[in-house]
Amino acid sequence: AGLVAHGADAVRINCAHDGPYEWARMVGNVRAAEARLGWRVPILMDIAGPKVRTGYVLTPPDRTRVFVGDLVLLGREVTPALPETPFQMTCTAPEALDRLAVGNQVSIDDGKVQGRITGTVDGGFLVRIEHARLGGVKLKSEKGLNFPDADLGLDPLTDKDREDLGFIVEHADFVGYSFVRTGAQVAMLQAELAARTPNWRRLGLVGKIETPAAVRNLPEILVQAAGEQPFAVMIARGDLAVEMGFERVAEMQEEMLWLCEAAHVPVIWATQVLEDLIRQGLPSRGEMTDAAMAARAECVLLNKGPNVDAAVGVLDRLLRRMAAHQFKKTPTLRALASWQERPPAP
Template identity: 60%
Template sequence: MTKTTRDILDDVLALRERVSTWGAATFRHWRPRIRRPEFAAGALNLAHYLAFRKHDLRPLQRALMPLGISSLGRAEGRVLASIDAVACALSKLVGRAPGAPLRPPSARQFYRGERQLGLAAEALFGPGVPGRHGRILVTLGSDAARDPGLLRRLAEGGADAVRINCAHDDPDRWMRMIEHLRTAERATGRRLKLLMDLGGPKVRTADVATPSDRQRMVAGDELLICRAGALRDPGYAFQTGCTLPVVLERIKIGDPVAIDDGKLRGRVVREEAGNLVAVIEQAPVKGAKLRPEKGLNFPGVKLGLDPLTAKDLADLDIVAREADMVGYSFVETAQHLACLQEELARRRSDWRRLAVVPKIETGGAVANLPEIIVQAAGCQPLAVMIARGDLAVEIGFERVAEMQEEILWLCEAAHVPVIWATEVLDGLVRKGTPSRGEMTDAAMAARAECIMLNKGPNQLAGVEALDNVLRRMGEHQAKKTPLLRELRSWAS
């Protein structure tokens, strides 16, 4: 039966009541952890958004569309204001007073979340480049320690921030990079924010052994995974050590395994003397080489690893002193965030001014994202990084596109900036030529507040190309909202 406008209004009012009640209860639960007053509005809106998305809203959206009223599809940053605006418009249509506590939101109230998100992005990544909304974050390679002019070229090319991955190089090289960064800032008059990533407990292949006549693994091959330094079992053609052998004790028969960002995928089929044997089930048509120092993942398996390693704690002495933002790898719970905050407090009395960037790269981090956001942003500035490389391996490549959308929505609801990371324009940065798919991905990345480029010999070309894409897309899209600039390609 087709619903009347009055029926639709009743549905919207009932929705508002549920969202308001459930959201308020969630916010009360979070309130003791919110020490930053500027995050309170974002936390409340996030609580409302979680309540809002408990429902399948598609029938209501369908009913609203023919009435020329918002279908609530872009309510992330302003949940109650969006519902109130719709309810008040429907009340006008049926000739009924909306009733307390409803009133049409003012423009200032309606766009408050958008304004707060913009201020947060500026605080973390700087004011940006005129004419471009998104910021560009560039990962520094070892050449940044050797070449004093590289940072200046990146700053002049349009980079807004730089990243040092503490899983690579060493403190001496990091300090040379930072020295070159400060020199570039003085020369260009631009302040570039510095993100330093803690390496975390990344499980990798160690030494490898392959047959003399065949290095590539294909589906059906067996792989012996053993403790580092324990190779050369004559019974297996393909063997690799594990950089964190303790994880081998936590893997069961039947658990999945993925190697080198998922190029090789298989399953553990048996255990032999503390080592594991896996059968490769998926591989490229021509196979893939087994190499050392490549990611070794066990998707969906809870490894119970502390994301702060002994190396991270040592690195944190430098990171807390030098960085504007601390990247936190393999974080999965709010308690993990609390542990990092305790370590920062030991190193800086003003640690709450230091921004934190949890990297969302596991299924556990996705599931616990609201609590991670509250624990982090309740105490200090926060940006969330969508680390699509490990995330794809952990949750499956087919789910990554969907999940990065949901992470964007959740963070917008909390008024928290997002860093879109992993392999953006990777072909251009590493090989000098982008693919069509990479350019489309870069355009989609414009919905994030910051986009990260990996290291490679053509970073400056990557910065220039990304700058161009972001300027163009900024005229057509703001987060989920299409912007209807006049079309010029078909001008008569």
């Protein structure tokens, strides 16, 4: 109720975490808040999609951090007998390794470590680290593993996702589609929804744009999705930055905003919005400007954290003020008030 009272218009449940028991309690809390406050609060439930992560990690006894220039062996299993590659790791989706080749890019831990495959050894791939924090980065298990320029051939709908859809069609107002890349994959999810409820067209669909392929194919995704049911696009800037490079995110964001506006499809602005405020209680200057620019989208997604109630209130007030200056991507050119003539002080 606190989130809604502070200005939240909708609530997201991430099906990558917890299970039906916990989700049912979350839904119950939202419906109770609705009854108490007197208005509807839609629920978005994200299906997790395929997650490729680091598996077992081997590091030398005297050093746990990798730096620019280091070599990391990525394979199906670690081989301690290879002293020339003291840094090694496996992948939680070993079948993805069959789609890799020398020259492919590799990103580890949400882009904190980036490199390129330079060779092969013992059935694995040698990854030369090209970008990392100046102080190095610890290699850890269960961290995100991305291959931006490789087609891994992974089905965006996992067995778990198909199982979770049964709960989603009963309780959610929107389903979030993670790692969707093509219009055909949208049609595949729509067929799964139709198999579970005759009213599937009333369920909103949110396409999470997280990969270069999804950006390229966004027009066909828009046509397939919006032609069948309510549809919105989520610009998932976290994975998109990892996949396309941090320098390209702002540019791609602008182009997607223009395309969606032309198609009359609403946009959700996501990832690290007001993150310092949510986690630490004070925002950075840059994230306040980023949040203000989010007014060009129809919806802004905030992550959870100890100060999220206050962050919702800050964002609500900020977006209300920005609405006087901007409608979507078009300035309103309203009269400026900051330099109005004031009577002299007594």
